[in-house]
Amino acid sequence: MPTPTKGPRLGGGPAHERLMLANLAASLFEHKRITTTVTKAKRLKPYAERLVTFAKRGDLSSRRRVLGLISDKGIVHELFTDIAGAVANREGGYTRITKIGNRKGDNAPMAVIELVLEPVSPKQAVVAEATKAAEKAAPAAEEAAPAAEEEVVETEAVEAAETEEAPAEEAAAEEAPAADEAK
Incomplete structure (x- = not known):
């Protein structure tokens, strides 16, 4: 997976950051679009796109690698069947980040990250x-x-x-x- 950035992590330690990214990716694949902070969305983009690339390969080894990161078999199955088929002729850029303004409570900049499932x-x-x-x-x-x-x-x-x-x-x-x- 992509190397974690140096400096402060999204959560606490690097293990917590890996779990957060895996959960965000699982939610993204399940719902096709999620709302999160801009920082988390930017960190999630390469992670999710790498998982989609594995899904496009479609072999058993790739499926096991993704299952090692995302524990829900239903979401992994949906990734390998539906999402990989929808982006089969796309050569990258499987996600799109759209900034939507600041959150009301703490004024954190928010963004919507979504899968680009439209045909090329x-x-x-x-x-x-x-x-x-x-x-x-x-x-x-x-x-x-x-x-x-x-x-x-x-x-x-x-x-x-x-x-x-x-x-x-x-x-x-x-x-x-x-x-x-x-x-």
């Missing part, structure tokens, strides 16, 4: 595929460039001819009802 933006996937395709097609595009320019000129000429014919047809259609009214 299709636009990003399309852009990545397009750049790969453009790199592969770069040599072929240089040879086909003159032919493409001729096609563009032809299509522009056809479009210009269509736009000139359209007003003439509209004017003829307007004159026909006027001629019927005159009779």
